[in-house]
Amino acid sequence: MRENIKTVKNRRQFMKAAGLAGTVGVAGVAGCVGGGSDRGGDKFKFGVVTSLSGDLRFGGEVTRRGYDLWKKTVNENGGIDIDGSSYEVELSYADAKSDPSTGADAASRMISSERVDAVLGPYSSNVTLAVAPIMEKNRTPHISGSAESPRIWEQQFKHTFGTVPTVTLIAQRAAEEILSLDPAAESVYVSGVNGPFSKATASAMRDAAENKGVEVLAYDLNPSDTDWTNVVSSAKSQDPDLHFHGGHIGSHVSLLKAADQLNYDPDGFFNHYGVNTSSFKEGLGDGARGTFGATVWMPDLERSGGKLFGSAADYAEAARAEYDSDPDYTQAASSAAGVVYQQALEELGAAPPLSDTQKSKLVEIIEGASVETFYGDVTFDKEGEFYHNNTSTSPLPIQLQDDNKAVVVGSADSASPANYPVEE
Amino acid sequence: MGAENDLSIRNRIQALLDRDDAHLWLFAAGTLFLTVLPLALNTFWTRIALGVLLWVGLAQSWNMIGGYAGYLDFGHGAYFGAGAFVTGIVMTELELPFVAGLLIAGVFCAVLAYAVGVPTLRLSGAYFAIATWAFAEAIKELALIIEITGGTYGMTIPTGPGTAGIPLVGWPDEMFFYYLMLVLTLGTIALAYWLFEHSEFGFRVKAIRDHEDAAQSLGIDATKIKRRVYVLSCAIAALFGSANAYYITFVHPNDVLAPIITDQMIIMALLGGLGTIGGPIIGGVLIFLLNRMTSLFLGQTTLYLPLIGVLIMGIVLFAPSGVVGILRGEVGREDVKRNLRELAEKFNIL
Amino acid sequence: MVSTELLGQSIVNGLLLGGIYVTVGVGFALVFGVLEIIDFAVGEYVMLGAFMGAIVAPVVGGEGLFVVPLAFVAFFLVGMIVQPFLHHVTTGDRPMPLLMGLVFTFGLAIFMRGSVLTIFGPNTRAVPTKTLEGGIDVTGIGTFPEVRVVTAVVGVLALVAFMYYLYRTTGGTAIRAIAEDRDIARLMGVNINRYQSIAYGVYAGLTATGGVFIGLIYSAGPGMGLQYTAFAFFMIVLAGLGYLPGIIISGLVLGLAQSLTAVYIGGELVFFVLFGMIYVLLLVRPEGLLGKGEVS
Secondary structure: OHHHHHHHHHHHHHHHHHHHHHHHHHHHHHHHHHOOOOOOOOOOEEEEEEEOOOOOOOHEEEEEEEEHHHHHHHHHOOOEEEOOOOEEEEEEEEEOOOOOOHHHHHHHHHHHOOOEEEEEEEOOOOHHHHHHHHHHHHOOOEEEEEOOHHHHHHHHOOOOEEEOOOOOOOOOHHHHHHHHHOOOOOOEEEEEEOOOHHHHHHHHHHHHHHHHOEEEEEEEOOOOOOOOOHHHHHHHHHHHEEEEEEEOOHHHHHHHHHHHOOOOOOEEEEOOOOOHHHHHHHHHHHHEEEOEEEEEEOOOOOOOOOOOOOOHHHHHHHHHHHHHOOOHHHHHHHHHHHHHHHHHHHHOOOOOOOOHHHHHHHHHHHHOEEEEEEOEEEOOOOOOOOOOOOOOOOOOEEEOOOHEEEEEEOOOOOOOOOOOOOOO | OHHHHHHHHHHHHHHHHHHOHHHHHHHHHHHHHHHHHHHHHHHHHHHHHHHHHHOOOHHHHHHHHHHOOOOOOOOOHHHHHHHHHHHHHHHHHHOOOHHHHHHHHHHHHHHHHHHHHHHHHOOOOOHOOOOOOHHHHHHHHHHOOOOOHHHOOOOOOOOOOOOOOOOOOOOOOOOHHHHHHHHHHHHHHHHHHHHHOHHHHHHHHHHHHOOHHHHHHHHOOOOHHHHHHHHHHHHHHHHHHHHHHHHOEEEEEHHHHHHHHHHHHHHHHHHHOOOOHHHHHHHHHHHHHHHHHOOOOOOOHHHHHHHHHHHHHHHHHHHOOHHHHHHHOOOHHHHHHHHHHHHHHOOOOO | OHHHHHHHHHHHHHHHHHHHHHHHHHHHHHHHHHHOOOOOOOHHHHHHHHHHHHHHHHOOOOOOOHHHHHHHHHHHHHHHHHHHHHHOOOOOOOOOOOHHHHHHHHHHHHHHHHHHHHHHHOOOOOOOOOOOOOOOOOOOOEEEEEHHHHHHHHHHHHHHHHHHHHHOOOOHHHHHHHHHOOOHHOOOOOOHHHHHHHHHHHHHHHHHHHHHHHHHHHHHHHHOOOHHHHHHOOOOOHOOOOOOHHHHHHHHHHHHHHHHHHHHHOHHHHHHHHHHHHHHHHHHOOOOOOOEEEEE
16 A cells, blocks of 8 residues: 555655756756857857866866956957958866866757857867867868877868967977986986876877987886885885876875975986976975976967067066966967967958858968967977878977976077086 | 645545556657657657656666666666667668667677676675676677777767668658657556566566565575566666667767766666666756756856765755655655754764 | 885885874764764864864964864864754754764765855965974885874873773763663763764864874875775774774875875775775674774
8 A cells, every 4th residue: 555655745846856857958948048158249259168167176176267368468459450450369268177078068058059260179189179179060270289298280171270378399309308417317208197198198208218218117107196115115126217197286296295204315306297397386385496397388488479569587477477477388279379379360351250160261371370479489290190280390408496487408509507417 | 734735635646546447547648749749849859858768767677677686787788788789780880770770789789788698697785886887898898999889989870761661751850769769668657567567577576676586585586577667677778779870860978988978877777766667867857957957056066066966966965765755755854854963973973 | 016115114114104093083973883973074073173273283383283182172172063963963863863863974074165165265275384394214114204193192182081981981882872772871861962073073083183183194184085985994894893993093094195105006996995995894793893893
């Protein structure tokens, strides 16, 4: 009997539930049909898909600053010039929440609801790899100011570009320079996090050592939240001249702290990505000093200049005025992505909103463009493993010196002398 | 006055809904509505609608083992991820179309669930919860290391014309995925309704949940029945994992095997109402929309995270039977008052 | 290639790591054993403790160790406030009390993590110390990092102090009586609410204290809690659910398994091995390694 009563109850709840679900559904539809945003033709509209929350929020925030600063500066200078008329720039943000499917939905919203002319891309390769197919399907141009993983370019996406050279190039060239410091290192211990970006970084570091004929004592990959004393102990027992590590900031901090606790003291540490960020410096305090890193851009470099920002120093000054902190290369590359769009749009000469044919034409222009910027000359590879990646901005090794200030070291003309072997 | 009116309207609706053929009509009406729905939506909203269907289906699959059978499966997401990778491997290594990947993923995960279920279902309560969670984490770590899943580089799934293996499907676009999810989700709901609300099997499952020992002494083969529910619910999660992988085209262990996948299924089922058909539907719709819409409403902050935390705690505190319980009238003003009074008593620590 | 030096160091690392885990496992085992609550928020108490270290230390002379007693008191109070809620959702006529407790603490964990992320941002922060820097080299065995040694000692001392309270004082007897049978304890005049709140408060305080030390060893970041939740689960499974003294053994086993796997099998495999161990252990020996846990 009780069972029977229960069934009746369950039926009731099913009906009610289904009824409610239906109501919510209808309300949702009503909401969205009404919610399609009207596109005016007085502005260029860019969609920004980046991670403002979740694990990648730190990197996402850096890209947001870069894109915002570009927008602000363009509009202060009267906007983008199309045959004598000026059009302001509007950015529309969507949070990818560090999750690829959320990123893909966000990208789709940019195109079908916000009707943007072009997209500025996400931080992190996983999200980029989910967003790029949406751009292919909708034939919409997409430039990322931060994606460094080589996997993106292997996929040969026609509509996706990146202003930061792939980490394969950054880590390898910087590592080669560091290995050339005097006295030349004879052995190196390579460790890294077993993540897509980090593994590519560590493997580029290993390649650099092998190219230079330096003995690679180990190639040691670990989960990011492992206890790094294990790696440090293994490394210490093999006594390398240099220690290279590929990972994000959290793992650098843990590794260097473990090294300090176990009195492990090679001639130098080279970590990538994120040595020149406040998070790395705050996480280690005084312990950050002497660490080598890599960059493609610094505020005090001589770069071509070009549109909007006359030089690297001008850009740094504008960034400091806006955010009260020094920009790093990811932020600069994100602003440079905007400058690339600006020049390409002027060449296209079409007023917003862009038609599908105009968007396709814009992609062709970007592919063939050579853009002078405060960040450096930007050109995109037209074929090969780095297809549509800007490989022409040259990577440089850096070191945190007094007051944790980053300076360029190595063989470049503007380089400062390295503190090597590192003395605390 | 108003309250009386409400009551009589409520009674009338109730009477209507209690008619035996009413669910069938409702299901038919829902199906019809959902079939024509995409005609009114642009691509983005079609994606949102298909995301809702995906999560309603997943929450319903968890509800089978967690809500109806009362076994807290904290590793259900392992099958969602396994389904994704099996499909990817079938499509890349064997170069078979998606439809083959979908079927093989379902069968493979059913076999896997059987093999895992036999030893694991001997545990219960917290032990079962922790064991399934550890199993899922181990699977994720394994997928990050071995080569066939692409390891930490993840896996790109083929897409484009001819990859679906279904006649008349050209480029698999949002419309295709919408109707694919619609078929899977409606199928899951119909199956759950028939099995758990309309057949003797369902009574047995609930008897095991409520009093496993007593059920066994009445001659119910608890081991066998639990195993069947587990295998079924896991295989369904795998089918959704497979469809989702083909849809997103890129799968990575840290995404499709993330613990948050399981957590979300549980919270949806709980918020809607455990062990009911309507619960996961309501919970799935609400939580997915909340999740996708927060950035539209709250702008560029992470404030939605603490708010979701408060929401979850509030539901557990005041509406443990979920939205279904609220609709059933279990969370009236009196209930909330009583709840608060009892809570206040527990602060009496002197 | 096996050098005795590296083996010695790996064992030292593993044992000290185990000591760190003990600071997290003690309280967790207590709330499981006595309150029958699986607290998903355990790692978040670690995170909050570490953050408190990072934020308060600069105010108290740049020394993280000074924050330790403050963190214990602060989170003891937080725990006293949280416990009545937990007690409420896991009792009464609610369906599936175990799930309710789990989901409530899951919500609590999201709330804590999200609040810290929203207020302090995603950056990692150092917990400064001036006294515990570097390590002590012991010839023939290896290097003992000062901060880890102190942490491990504190963890074990906390456990011993706790066992003393539990088995040698009136309050402890009351808590054990509640664990034995809540209704009988109530009939005997034990104020259930008070002692449950004390037990949870001590757990929250101890775990946050462990968090300050963990912040000293690594650093503080909003996402750091999750892995300690995982390790806490690992330890109570290994110890035998509900068996408190087993925590020392299981902490050390966890630390050793981690360091030896990383050095001799492969760093990538560490977590696969650990989670695989939990799963298999639950299947073959649900009463824990020592066989003293309760089996449901």
